[in-house]
Amino acid sequence: MKAALFDYTRPADLQQGLQLLAEGAGDTKPMGGSQSLGPMLNLRLARPRAVVDVSRLPGMREVTVEAGALRIGGSVTHAEIEDGVFPELRGTLLQTVAAGIAYRAVRNRGTVAGSLAHADPAADWVLAMTALAARLEIVSASGKRLLPMERFMLGAYTTALEAGELIAAVHIPRLGADARWGYTKFCRKPGEFAEASCCAVFDADSGFARIVIGALDGAPRALPGLAAAFAASGALPSRDEVQAAIAAAAPGKDAVDRKLIAATLRRCLEEVLGHEKESA
Secondary structure, X not given: OOOOOOEEEOOOXXXXXXXXXXXXXXXXXXXXXXXOHHHHHXXXXXXXXXXXXXXXXXXXXXXXXXXXXXXXXXXXXXXXHHOOOOHXXXXXXXXXXXXXXXXXXXXXXXXXXXXXXXXXXXXXXXXXXXHOOOEEEEEEOOEEEEEEHHHHEEEOOEXXXXXXOEEEEEEEEOOOOOOEEEEEXXXXXXXXXXXXXXXXXXXXXXXXXXXXXXXXXXXXXXXXXXXXXXXXXXXXXXXXXXXXXXXXXXXXXXXXXXXXXXXHHHHHHHHHHOOOOOOO
């Protein structure tokens, strides 16, 4: 199927792009790499009157350090992070996450902001940015706001973005040199969306401790009690403790789903401890 007809514009700068989105009155969509919006257009699940191409806008293509946090432009692609184009992201959790997103063809064009705005519950950036306590820099013709990731995704494919708004960048607190992390997802074959996923980040210098599970029915869920216990003891939680935390965070899951999530979570924590990963 082909997309319904729409107007296409590539603005010269961010302000022009925001003005076009404002004038579109909710019937104009921003497009980055088109790896999420593109299929929706072709299936005619989305029929905007116009599309504004933001993939090359200055200010959305850089990675900088601002006030102790990393600012990652919204139009940075998965492949650029995977390839270590930006020195600030080399050897980080983000580089590992980027390398595991779908297929290389998707990573070549897909962008960080596009993935977040699409808000697929199984998406890698949705989980990783939640685990890292990221804040989203959301801009519009009327101004800018910073929104915590945990308040951004309201449900499956539903976000707090309003008409005329755009994710310009993602702000992530910088971790200490001794920070440890794990990222594990269960997929039936490489490249597919995850059926269960977990991201865990621990930074003893700042006291940052997060365990977040993803690929749920909606937004990822944090397990603060389990994270605090793991940070304090440094030992893997018992199976009963893991099951109890999952049941509290995702009460709608059946026994099979909870077992899959539990196995993924334990492997993620084993990564944190530096254990060898078991074969899938």
